[in-house]
Structures are given as C-alpha cells and as structure tokens.
Amino acid sequence: MPELPEVEACRAQLQRWLGGSPLGAVRIVDEQVVRHGLSTLPSKTDPAGRTRLQACEGRTVVGAHRHGKRLALELTGADSFLAHLGMTGKWARRPELPKHGRVGLGDVWFVDTRRFGCLTWVSTPLLQQELRRGLGPDALTEPLGPTEMAGVWRGRRAIKVAMLDQTRVAGIGNIQASETLWRAGVSPLERCDDVKPWSRIAAELPVQLARTLAAIDRDEVAYMSDGDVPNPFEVYGREGEDCRRCGTPIVRAVQAGRATFWCPACQPRHTSA
DNA sequence: CTAGCTGTTAACGA
C-alpha cells in the first residue's frame, strides 16, 4: 500500500529493527527480486547483486534512508542496497518465512505479493546519490514553494498527471495526489499552465503527507494487519458518495491509466477543452 | 465462473 507516508513509516521501522545491528541470516527466497536499477521487470534480475547480498550476512546496518518512495539500507563495507516496494511490497518481522516472503534478513522479511518491488545492489559510497538518482526533491522533506511548483509542474499536461511524475517531485502517489487536490480545490483535470492557486497546493501537499504519516504511526496495527479498515480518505475510492465539504457527489475518471476522484463543485476547472 | 479493478514504474509507439 505504499506511497510516501507508508514508505517513511517503513523506513522508520527498518531503522528500529535493523539499525546498528549485524544483519541476520540472508535468505533469498525469490531470486528474481534482486534487480538492476530498481526495475519492475523480472528480466532485469541481477545474479551478481544476489551474491553481494548473500555475502552481507553479519555486516552492521548503519541506517535506513528514504527519498520519495525509495528506500536505502546502508551497511558497513562496500555493499549497500536500495529497495522499492512497488504496489504491494512491505517489510515484516516474522519468525518464519511469510507467504510471499521474497528475501529474509534475519527475521525481517521483504514481502511482496505482486513482485513489482525489488532490491538493488549499490556501492556504499554512491548510496545517497543512487537513492536520489532521477528523482525530484522529496515531497515531504524538501517541500517546494508556490513559484517552484509552478516551475516544475508546467505545460499542457493535467496537474494530477504531473504530480505523479517522480522526476519532478518524488513521493506523490495516486491517493495523495487526489487528496491534496481536493483540499486545495483544484480539479485534477486542470492543465498545469491554467492552475492558479499554487500557494494552496504548496501549503496542502506537505500537510496532507504528514497527516497520512501520522495516521499510520498512530494506527500501526491497522496498517500492518491486512484487516479491513474504513476508507480514511476524503475523495479517494468514494465515487458517488457525497463530498464531505459540500455534499456534491464525488466523480471518478481515469487519467493516464489511473483512477482519479474529485468533487466537481469544490474542484471546478477554470478552462474548457 | 469471468471480468475488471488495484496504492508503481519503465518501456513502448504515435
């Protein structure tokens, strides 16, 4: 379930579980999960990376880092690793191999049903630069001001599609984009060049991310258990329900292959076509 | 049963 807030919660958890301690038994259950360049493609599997990871048993974990939706595990010595959770990845602490467990580091497991997530070997001195490689500033820890935002999200593309572009700003996912635009009162269909209230978006985005992060921290059980919890979002997944602000039914559309939810009254377009 | 979703991303071709 990972967008930036989930990934940040995951980073903190890894830091607590592994930070400062020697790595336990490395168990690569799914060979395909160690890949080049954090690719989602199984064909990018990296046998040499697997060998490096296997050899890291007993190395001390210096720390867990995050940029956007990417994670990094920094080890002592030459070898470190990046991780991406994909759509369904998570890290869990279990005494035995969990269902869909892909890699085990002692009793800490990378679990990923759909296998879009992966681990990637990186040279430790290059870890920080590899962690950021190709990504924009982190949406939570390096928030942009209104002017900067208008600068990176521009052109004729829809604002919501631009927000999902990790090369401009890193960490915004489908849900957080929808929620932020609802709070800012901006239509997800609005072209970047037609967006006016940049200051509202700039103000709401970090607040939205922090709010979701706080909700996860507060309710760690609900996050970890796969049990059904009520939808905590204002518009996401609420097609046909009344807008919590004005009562107008929420509508749904597909943009760039992703579901988008918004209130047509609170989030009007300012241009047509 | 099937069809159509799903919080990510890279790689295509137009």
Next chain:
DNA sequence: GTCGTTAACAGCTA
C-alpha cells in the same frame, strides 16, 4: 517533450 497504453504479477470483488 508528451500522450496514452502495455507489461511486469497476484489477489480481490462485483
């Protein structure tokens, strides 16, 4: 550049 579509995969739900 930019656009939309597909592919990677597994599971859930209508």
